[in-house]
Amino acid sequence: MERSLALMRPFGDGDYINGCTLGRYERQLAMLAPDVPAATAVLEALRAADPVGRTRTIGDPVFRSAVHKLLGHHRLHLPQPDAAECADLLRRTALLLAAPERSPLAEGVVALDRLGAAAHHGWIWREEREEDAFAHHFRALLHERVPHLIPATPDARILDNLVRGAELLETLVPDLARSTLAHVQVVVVADVPARRPLMPGEEPAFTSLTNPFILGTIFLAPNVLRNPWSAAEFLLHEGLHQKFMDLEHTHSMLRKGYSVDESPVINPPWHRVQLSGASQWHVNRSISVTHVYTALALFFARARERAAELAPRFGPVDSAELELSLRQSFDRATYLGEKLMGARDELGVAGQRFLDWLNGLLRTFDPAPPPGGGYVHLLLDLYDREAREFATRLAHLSPADLEKPVAPVPGASEASTVPALVAHLEAVETARAREVMAALGRTMPGGFDAPPPAASAPLAERPSDVAARFSGVRQRVSNVLREVPWAEYQVAREGSTPRPDEAVRELLGYSDRYLGRLLKHMTASFHAAA
Template identity: 35%
Template structure:
């Protein structure tokens, strides 16, 4: 069975990659990215000024404000939503987003906030001091994480709080959770761990976040780790039921903040082609995601680019965490299964990078192509045991193994719903695996009839037979390997749908 840790790298190499990821003048420097975002937002406000005078007055005030002040104000989740929603309402008659009169009122409040010289944005202005994510301590201008707040149900009758809750209801249909004192402690502990592992990358990435909010584990979100429902507008949402482990929290906090950083980058740079249209665009299959009717396994260009960007950074985080685990365990506990592992992050990044080059390339803009190559260069440093191009069996088996554990847990909780159906499914998956192995002159080890008919045991036999194939570079060069790999992909995805129909993945 696989180990999800890649070979360790020297501390100096990891520091060099971290420096590269935060210092690239276009794709890494957060001050530059946020300055370009401010330029784009001011341009939109000036455009809106012809229909909404409040937008024009705010734009004029921002034009005369210091760059750091512009970045702070325009990082406000609600203000950025108001700009986007107002632009859309003037361009498309689809009724999307906040009404124009409400947007105008929000622009007016933002102008008053700016004139008064208040820090941050209007949404966080009414949150209590205890809601700061960082511990209260003196910080310089460069420590932009000092502006991050944890959402509390506090003075909710302000215009910005009302708008924020409206947007949240439209995206989630449920109220946000107000964190307990213990949950605030947990969030700060996870942040301290992240800062310990990657101090420069944490400061850079979290400068794109103003608000962290906790979601109750309800309805369709049950089991979902984190969420980015506001299209990247400066807020991160985490499942409150899952924040107890600091390693998990460090990874997910960085992951969601990276999406914010990339979203900000999209405002000022041509990451996607000018004629890119999501609905008609090319899609690739994220092989580690379960196929479902919502298409969560089919990714468009913007999601492939976002995933690639995130996984390269997460590979660095996991390598650094694995290197320092022994030193940090007394304070934070062992990593265990609470991080995805450097090998898994590298493998997903490599697959998405290859797909960007081979399939998605026509849908990338000039900046998107340059960023892809820059990130591939960083990945090449981290990936010291690169798999042959086109190899995907390890990604398929990652999903198959995770779902095997879910199946075993499901069957332990309740009697099998239909023993004959489970036995047929086991036999079907074994038959497809035998066929794929036969193409490569390999065989499935013999087993008893009971093992053949017991679905969880059959899946374990399949994993034991197939995992060695993911490391055999000579075998991967054989002409039959792509066909065998495609057959395994068909088996894994068909099995996943069967598990979903059974209710084992809920």
């Protein structure tokens, strides 16, 4: 599997893809040459440079941005206020290529830290640098494209975890690591402004990011760089998105005329439904994520096999979490791959072959593939994750917070406090689990008792008691639903409306509305008391 993901042409071989990218920029520079003399100078310097210098230059985010903006200005006649600045950046790039030890953006960094010593290792952004023309353009890109992120110089611990994370990645999947990291020129440690401390159990607002307008660059939050294992995972994750973007720019991954505005969308069942639409993925994002999850399955499989052996070098890692992440990676990739088959016409010739290649890898290497079309297991992953997050946050409320009124929720107007709303939710989820089992023609196991109704819910419980009760109810519901073979959920029984898998989806949809209201209330109460 690794050889295919890392070395197979045209989709795996990173050197081949970078060669295609070089050819693309050579053609674009030739197109610019009649209007931008500096383009000719860069083109000649690229051809005279050594392979490392060429690769680092064409991967540089500022060089790429300057070329793209000049093409838009001179070929598409788009207004470009900084066209003269972009032409000057090309002139400076040509001069730097005479001694290409660094990429253009890296030239102004005095103390340059890299992920490693090899040619394919990118460098790590530092705020302490010369504010030259390249830095000015890069900061303008950040302000325009990712204004919510604040870049930072990593401290010694985070820097060490990044370097050791790259080393761990190359220990576990050496070919895939090299093939992926070859597309990452810059690693930026960044975060969003902290409006307030996170409540225990609250997910961070930002973990990692790749932006299609800032190529060759990945953004990682400090919270995902807490140890080498997590750093390795996110270097691979975001690096693969960059690799896909290079494929997208050099191969017919999407049909001619593809538009995000008109693209079909996929709703991943493991994400909460969001009114903003952020939980909906268009075809181009969905196929990139399928690629990421397929490769992550290999990463987690290798990590599981070698966790004990590598612990003395890279620290301990939770084996159960590795097992869970491995299964989820296979399941999510398979789900997306199947859904994308229904949107196949949105892909170009290369994109269709790419999808077939990924689906073939999954069929070959997944030891326990889910049934075709199944998604209940993915819904229950979300159900369990929500239970852990909610119970953790609930347990950190004060007893007085439990008595505060909660804004009315449609369908449960009589439940006006956290314990009462939680009890209402427990009763509904238990009842709906019974309905799902009845639709499946199955009986509930003995001892599966519904919690007391909301009207009789105790109002003076400790927060930890309410959290423990909620966790227990969700665990029982999840266990019962997971005991049913996944394929049975897709069978519509006579008189069963909706189908069992859709009934599980409706159960989570109902609960999500309540949990969203409760989480908002609990977070406000926690910070008001802090």
